Amino acid sequence: MSKEPYAFCPRCARALGERTLVDVDGVATVRRACTEECGFVQWGNPTPCVGALVEHEGEIILARNRGWPPGFFALVTGYLEAQEDPREAVAREVREELGLEVAASHLIGNYIFEAKNEVMLCYHAIATGTVRLGAELAEYRRYPPERLRPWKRATGLAVADWMRSRGLPFEWLDRPPLDTAPERT
Numbered sequence: 001m002s003k004e005p006y007a008f009c010p011r012c013a014r015a016l017g018e019r020t021l022v023d024v025d026g027v028a029t030v031r032r033a034c035t036e037e038c039g040f041v042q043w044g045n046p047t048p049c050v051g052a053l054v055e056h057e058g059e060i061i062l063a064r065n066r067g068w069p070p071g072f073f074a075l076v077t078g079y080l081e082a083q084e085d086p087r088e089a090v091a092r093e094v095r096e097e098l099g100l101e102v103a104a105s106h107l108i109g110n111y112i113f114e115a116k117n118e119v120m121l122c123y124h125a126i127a128t129g130t131v132r133l134g135a136e137l138a139e140y141r142r143y144p145p146e147r148l149r150p151w152k153r154a155t156g157l158a159v160a161d162w163m164r165s166r167g168l169p170f171e172w173l174d175r176p177p178l179d180t181a182p183e184r185t
């Protein structure tokens with residue numbers, strides 16, 4: 001479930017409550033829902049996002065969002081636009097946030113980010129051009145691939161899987177969880 005249950009139905013504006021719903025297999029689950037007549041259910045499905053492990057001139061670029069504490073660097077991420085192909089979303093985010101053009105992208109994997117109820121669709125993106133930071137980022141760092149240290153959460157797991165696929169040994173980075181969610185823009 002989302003961290004923010006709706007108070008009111010977005011369809012008919014009645015107050016939502018906890019209701020027991022029974023599916024076709026007879027399994028009962030408590031959901032946040034409107035009346036039977038309206039039929040709205042807040043399923044709380046995870047929101048899909050893309051993450052880009054950006055390779056530029058042989059190095060990997062990790063970025064720090066403005067809302068993150070010093071020392072937190074991760075993949076360039078963003079929400080998909082309506083009907084947008086994930087690969088196009090990756091190219092758009094890399095262009096918006098780093099000013100780079102993606103020449104090729106390859107899926108690394110998909111990862112749940114429980115804290116924000118998001119699914120991260122993570123790509124290795126090979127990019128060209130000159131870095132120009134977008135409004136969402138505070139700073140970035142460049143790493144030779146063998147110097148990356150993944151963290152055990154969300155996009156960090158993509159970094160680890162990418163390093164494994166390259167045969168690069170690594171040590172996990174131990175870092176505290178982020179409790180402030182980056183602003184959605």
Ligand SMILES: [Zn+2]
Nearest residue numbers: 009012034038
């Ligand atoms: Zn309703």
